[in-house]
Amino acid sequence: WTLGDDDDDLAGALSGPVRVRVPAKINLHLGVGPLRSDGYHELHTVYHAISVYDEVTARAGDTLSLTMQGEGVGELELDDSNLIIRAAHALAATAKVPAQARLHLRKTIPLAGGLAGGSADAAATLVALDALWGTGLGRDELARIAATLGSDVPFLLYGGTALGTGHGEAVSPVLARANRWHWVVAFADGGLSTPRVYGELDRMRAAGTAPAPLNSSDDLLSALRQRDPAVLGAALGNDLQAAALSLRPALADTLDVGDKAGALASLVSGSGPTCVFLARDEAHGADLAQALRESGLCRGVQQAYGAVHGARIG
Template sequence: MSSVTVRVPAKVNVQLSVGPLREDGYHDLVNVFHAVSIFDEVVAKESESITVQVTGDWSDQVPTDGSNLAIRAAQALAKHAGRTYGADLVIKKAIPVAGGMAGGSADAAGALVACNELWGLGLPLEDLMEIAGDLGSDVPFSLMGGTAVGTGRGEQLCELPTGGTFHWVFAPADGGLSTANVYAECDRLREESGVEVSWPKLNDSLMEALGTGDVYALGSHLSNDLQVAALNLRPDLAATLDAGRQHGALGAIVSGSGPTCAFLAIDATHARDLAGSLTATGAARTAVAAHGPVQGAILV
């Protein structure tokens, strides 16, 4: 096999609850992931070494050296297999870079699936998930897709059934936000406030809304503990969130560590109208309608 193509989705966090800072520098999380229909493609071609090229949206913002997470994923897979392998990885970007939608993690998951197939390793999903967890907190979910609760750093996943399809609009912002910087700002604001940070808990009402497919209830229970920190670093996002609400979004939230803003719509028609309104009024430079849940990384 000379070439393998994998499609991998973006995510939105419908709940992101952040516990106190741990001694290892991480936080315990309750993280409800939801995979949505904005996709990167990762193509793996036969090669003597592991390299990466990036095309598409935001391609100029993605490193192509050893810091690229897709390269690191391929290297980790080869190390796990105990042999030297090569692959020329071509990433076709559509997921925003440093946008809070797990674009880098998606590419890493895509590289794992693509190289597993290209190299004929035949490793089961369980093995890929273990490798993924060492690469980053969001990478295992990019493999799994659907809707899931992540605990620990977010890498310990439990799949959640949902009662239907949910429709979204995503408004990427110019420039990204560093996840590490947003967490650091969250910690700084908490220390400044002097309020004791409680242990994160799953929102039962949100779980019920996901399970029954109640889009109105889901919209009212969206939550993100990093949102205040993201808005503190990027105050302009507040106006985008307000505009989405004014144009009828059932819920408006910063996705993950931001700066992409996510809006929950009633249905597909409402999502298209909302995306059009956000761009027509200048509230967002661009807005993309999508739906979820969708599958994780799959061969195409």
């Protein structure tokens, strides 16, 4: 793995503060298989880390505390249910150190937006506290802890573009050209609960109203080895999109704005309601962003690029 593993060898505990930046993820391909007996769906996904970031700062402290600013203030609980606190306890238990730190979250990734912001925060916390506490655990050990916290957390440690299988927690890097892909990200009002979106897909499949599931990710993987964004655009797909649109029909209008403005692809990110649009280049991205802003349909619109590194100090 070439991305995101260059701060593994920090020796010993730091006195802090340790600041870690972590990206949001989108799914270039999200193939949802049948519901398994353990309650998870079998997934085949291609993750892609984009330049929309949260930041977790860790300082030495006598207890474990969490403060925050930005997206979700007043909505996101900062207690033991927060993935940041859960990540801290999980790391402390594995490393056999006391769970003591002052943590601060600067949040840009919207809550329940389909961008895995909570998972990103958990990954950032593992990296920050690993350094603050000097645990000496490697990325692979951190990835094992990450998988216990959530399906998307291991990927956000590594970043880049990666294949996810199982329920998304088993990640391996994808052979891709060192290309920069340009995206426009449209945030919506309110979140969508991931379990609800999966439930809606199950319901639609049982009723025979869901679109046919995606084929393999072969076309996408071959598009990632080329340079042509139009080829990549044609290969993107998300089995959760129909379910997200069924729960939030207005998102179809947002996707339509992107299509009409010439996006190479317009799709729902993960379980939504964030929508992402592929641009030919940065200038085209600026045009798409402008059209989406002028539509008045989005809470916020941001240009981004990928792939970027996973959780990293600095």
